[in-house]
Amino acid sequence: MEYRRCGHSGLLLPAISLGLWHNFGASAVFGQARRLIWEAFDRGITHFDLANNYGPPPGSAEETLGHILRNGLQRHRDEILITTKAGHAMWNGPYGDWGSRKHLIASCDQSLRRLGVDYVDIFYSHRPDPETPLEETMQALDYIVRSGRALYVGLSKYPPDTARNAMEILKQLGTPCVVHQLRYSMLVREPEQELFPLFETVGCGVVSFSPLAQGQLSERYLEGIPNNSRAARNGFLKSADVQANLPKIKKLHRLALQRGESLSQMAIAWQLRRPVPVTSVIVGVSSSEQLQQNLGALESPAFTPEELQQIDAILQS
Numbered sequence: 430m431e432y433r434r435c436g437h438s439g440l441l442l443p444a445i446s447l448g449l450w451h452n453f454g455a456s457a458v459f460g461q462a463r464r465l466i467w468e469a470f471d472r473g474i475t476h477f478d479l480a481n482n483y484g485p486p487p488g489s490a491e492e493t494l495g496h497i498l499r500n501g502l503q504r505h506r507d508e509i510l511i512t513t514k515a516g517h518a519m520w521n522g523p524y525g526d527w528g529s530r531k532h533l534i535a536s537c538d539q540s541l542r543r544l545g546v547d548y549v550d551i552f553y554s555h556r557p558d559p560e561t562p563l564e565e566t567m568q569a570l571d572y573i574v575r576s577g578r579a580l581y582v583g584l585s586k587y588p589p590d591t592a593r594n595a596m597e598i599l600k601q602l603g604t605p606c607v608v609h610q611l612r613y614s615m616l617v618r619e620p621e622q623e624l625f626p627l628f629e630t631v632g633c634g635v636v637s638f639s640p641l642a643q644g645q646l647s648e649r650y651l652e653g654i655p656n657n658s659r660a661a662r663n664g665f666l667k668s669a670d671v672q673a674n675l676p677k678i679k680k681l682h683r684l685a686l687q688r689g690e691s692l693s694q695m696a697i698a699w700q701l702r703r704p705v706p707v708t709s710v711i712v713g714v715s716s717s718e719q720l721q722q723n724l725g726a727l728e729s730p731a732f733t734p735e736e737l738q739q740i741d742a743i744l745q746s
């Protein structure tokens with residue numbers, strides 16, 4: 430595993446991290462979830478990404494990891510990073526959502542209880558809250574660190590201007606934002622415009638989520654939509670989007686084969702290419718085969734300028 434410095438901080442993240450958004454909740458097979466976590470750790474994945482609402486049901490992915498920690502992984506606590514977030518709908522009533530001090534601190538305490546840990550390594554504001562003063566949300570993050578509930582703070586899905594202001598407030602508070610988590614993939618390239626230059630300037634790390642566009646940038650949908658796939662299972666990935674992207678996906682797949690690798694490996698390696706400032710790519714997996722295949726991206730050949738041009742041309746077609 431390659432470990433990359435997270436912005437200007439002292440923190441190193443594995444180039445590939447594991448996300449527990451899907452396939453780790455109470456509706457998943459526990460034995461499979463446990464195997465995936467241990468396999469990931471054995472392959473050098475030291476960073477496990479959660480949020481209060483991951484499941485289903487919400488909260489149960491944290492409970493799954495808590496169970497695995499209690500049954501052995503806890504002895505490696507100092508070798509792993511556990512990250513969680515608050516800011517999307519989690520419980521009923523006016524305090525179960527968004528970016529108030531009340532929501533963030535209560536949610537962090539709930540996450541610590543579900544995980545059975547004293548602290549998380551990074552606590553994120555999961556999304557900007559247009560109704561709560563930015564100062565309040567940032568002060569809550571600062572307090573979460575100062576009170577020992579988290580070691581670092583991060584932001585997720587903040588647009589450029591709000592991210593810039595939020596990072597400035599955090600810096601003044603003395604709890605710098607070490608990482609920004611954003612959607613980035615061959616199919617979603619907006620961060621290249623403003624966010625990447627901003628984070629490079631201020632020295633904030635970048636963690637990209639949904640690097641395979643929820644499975645589209647793999648062989649998963651080349652022959653249609655399998656029954657057990659995310660596009661068939663839930664509403665997060667629309668089958669109409671899968672169909673619409675398929676012509677590009679097939680061309681990318683052919684290029685990956687020419688490079689001697691799978692499409693998922695090429696899609697992950699493309700994100701980790703320099704000078705793109707991605708510190709870590711958070712993959713989601715539903716099987717050990719997917720995990721092993723995606724880790725193969727670390728052995729991908731470097732991209733030639735011609736290959737990068739071919740990829741751009743396919744994506745713009």
Ligand SMILES: NC(=O)c1ccc[n+]([C@@H]2O[C@H](COP(=O)([O-])OP(=O)(O)OC[C@H]3O[C@@H](n4cnc5c(N)ncnc54)[C@H](OP(=O)(O)O)[C@@H]3O)[C@@H](O)[C@H]2O)c1
Binds near residue numbers: 452639647657722
């Ligand atoms: N900050 C935020 O707001 C936010 C939002 C979304 C995600 N995230 C984080 O990012 C993590 C990853 O997101 P994601 O799950 O959308 O990532 P992703 O890697 O783009 O998609 C994962 C899905 O792709 C399929 N897949 C993965 N590897 C494959 C392979 N080698 N071959 C074929 N199919 C493969 C699997 O789908 P099947 O299940 O169909 O097999 C898997 O569940 C999440 O777990 C979470 O931690 C954060």
